[in-house]
Amino acid sequence: MTKAIKPKGTPPRGVCFCRECGHPFYPRREDQEFCAYQCRTAYHKRRYERGAQLYDFAMKWRGKRLKGGFTQLCQIIDDWLRDQRERHKAHKEIKVEFERQQKIGKGAA
Numbered sequence: 594m595t596k597a598i599k600p601k602g603t604p605p606r607g608v609c610f611c612r613e614c615g616h617p618f619y620p621r622r623e624d625q626e627f628c629a630y631q632c633r634t635a636y637h638k639r640r641y642e643r644g645a646q647l648y649d650f651a652m653k654w655r656g657k658r659l660k661g662g663f664t665q666l667c668q669i670i671d672d673w674l675r676d677q678r679e680r681h682k683a684h685k686e687i688k689v690e691f692e693r694q695q696k697i698g699k700g701a702a
Contacts, residue, residue, distance in 0.1 A: 598691045601628050608691075612636060615684030617691050643673060 613632035654662035
């Protein structure tokens with residue numbers, strides 16, 4: 594038996610899915626993308642850290658004229674893309690399960 598997925602908040606608008614964790618929530622504002630402060634912070638912290646990583650690499654690569662720098666840059670970006678694909682896959686699984694539960698709930702009512 595899977596755990597029921599319930600949206601956070603109250604339903605003044607339709608259900609949205611968090612950009613960070615993928616869980617459903619009822620947005621309080623039309624432009625809200627995250628279900629909670631913690632998710633928004635985690636998302637922006639990851640972006641900040643990746644930007645710092647990219648900056649450090651670019652300065653080292655250009656400053657020391659490292660060989661194979663472009664290959665290393667592509668490897669860093671490939672790691673980020675792999676992480677993003679895994680996140681999106683997990684988010685899609687949550688969304689599919691939530692929609693399945695909604696169909697079951699409407700069928701029982």
